[in-house]
Amino acid sequence: MSEFNQNTRLESWLRDRYDSDGTLSEETHQAYTPWAESMHQRSGKVLAPIDYDEELYLGQSIYSPDVEALDPNPNVPDSDIYKGVKGRLAQALGKESSAELMSQLMEQPASSDDPRTLLARLAINRQQGKNTMVVSSHFSFMELAYFNNLRFVGKQDMANIDKNAVVLSKLLSRISYGGVPVPEAARSTASVLFSSPVSKSSETYKIPAAATKIMNALFVEALRSRMKKGGLELDVALTGKQVISYPGGAVGKDIEHYEIPEVAPTSAELVKCFDDIVPVTLMWSPVTGKWEMAIDDVIDVRGSLEINNNDSLEIVQPIYKKMAGHIETFTGKKVDYPEYPRRISR
Numbered sequence: 001m002s003e004f005n006q007n008t009r010l011e012s013w014l015r016d017r018y019d020s021d022g023t024l025s026e027e028t029h030q031a032y033t034p035w036a037e038s039m040h041q042r043s044g045k046v047l048a049p050i051d052y053d054e055e056l057y058l059g060q061s062i063y064s065p066d067v068e069a070l071d072p073n074p075n076v077p078d079s080d081i082y083k084g085v086k087g088r089l090a091q092a093l094g095k096e097s098s099a100e101l102m103s104q105l106m107e108q109p110a111s112s113d114d115p116r117t118l119l120a121r122l123a124i125n126r127q128q129g130k131n132t133m134v135v136s137s138h139f140s141f142m143e144l145a146y147f148n149n150l151r152f153v154g155k156q157d158m159a160n161i162d163k164n165a166v167v168l169s170k171l172l173s174r175i176s177y178g179g180v181p182v183p184e185a186a187r188s189t190a191s192v193l194f195s196s197p198v199s200k201s202s203e204t205y206k207i208p209a210a211a212t213k214i215m216n217a218l219f220v221e222a223l224r225s226r227m228k229k230g231g232l233e234l235d236v237a238l239t240g241k242q243v244i245s246y247p248g249g250a251v252g253k254d255i256e257h258y259e260i261p262e263v264a265p266t267s268a269e270l271v272k273c274f275d276d277i278v279p280v281t282l283m284w285s286p287v288t289g290k291w292e293m294a295i296d297d298v299i300d301v302r303g304s305l306e307i308n309n310n311d312s313l314e315i316v317q318p319i320y321k322k323m324a325g326h327i328e329t330f331t332g333k334k335v336d337y338p339e340y341p342r343r344i345s346r
Helices: 003-018 024-042 078-093 095-107 118-127 142-154 158-163 170-174 182-186 200-204 209-229 265-273 301-307 313-331
Strands: 047-049 109-111 114-117 132-136 164-169 175-177 191-195 233-236 244-246 257-259 276-285 290-295 334-336
Touching: 003 209, 024 047, 024 170, 024 209, 078 095, 078 142, 078 158, 095 118, 095 142, 095 290, 109 118, 114 118, 118 132, 118 142, 118 233, 118 276, 132 142, 142 164, 142 233, 142 276, 158 164, 164 170, 164 182, 170 175, 170 182, 170 191, 175 182, 191 209, 265 301, 265 313, 276 313, 290 313, 301 313, 313 334
Parallel strands: 132 233, 132 276, 164 191, 164 233, 257 334
Antiparallel strands: 047 175, 109 114, 244 257, 276 290
């Protein structure tokens, strides 16, 4: 069976089971509307809500699991595109921070036992058809985009945008950044895969459980299809949601401590499908007053699973323990991280 027919068959089955009257997508977006408005307020109005219009805006349908990467300026030389991305990074991160982060990335070793640079390792992974997961713990979804863009420029990766992908919440199909819908902005350097994380916010805004099941089932199918082709480089926050601040507020302001959300068992198991994992912590630091980045050793998934009895938690737990340490350094605040008392069945 072709991938197209398989995906169509899954969608048809999901529609029949959960959405027989065809109203679920509209119901879902009615729930997204106040949530998108709340993000607008929390972000200092940097993020703006956009209307629900499946014909006008990419990826809004709950049956659209992805948006393909697309060169927005096919007649523009690649060198000019890299300059444009660097310019956007400088504007977002500050010229000095952006240059420092790029320099750090270019010199970053793959790991303590691999003297190659990280970018060289990633390039070889792609040539060999290996799939790489780039894991972050983020305060806002933009940090995923910033690190994706840094790698895009560092690798001069225009020829491979179809092999780059980032996982975003379907909510972000209702959000614009700088006047551009988030999926449209993201697809200039990577394809977008949509998931529907279950969180306190999704419960607060009453996102229909049936819609979440549909979106996540189609997300998994779209991801599997890309991974079969090999050479995928996927940016994802395994927690599915941002770092939690207590008692609340912006990074570094009136914060007592932070907490990294727990990784769902299904997300932890997802790491087994990849060959390598690149853990990164990228955030604005109130301690130094600029953007800081820590990239930990690349994890060879197969080797790590062999050492740890095929237990995905033994991969995930150290990743977030190190991230907690980096966030503590960058914020000067205590960071709690989940200990996972319950083991995932092997």
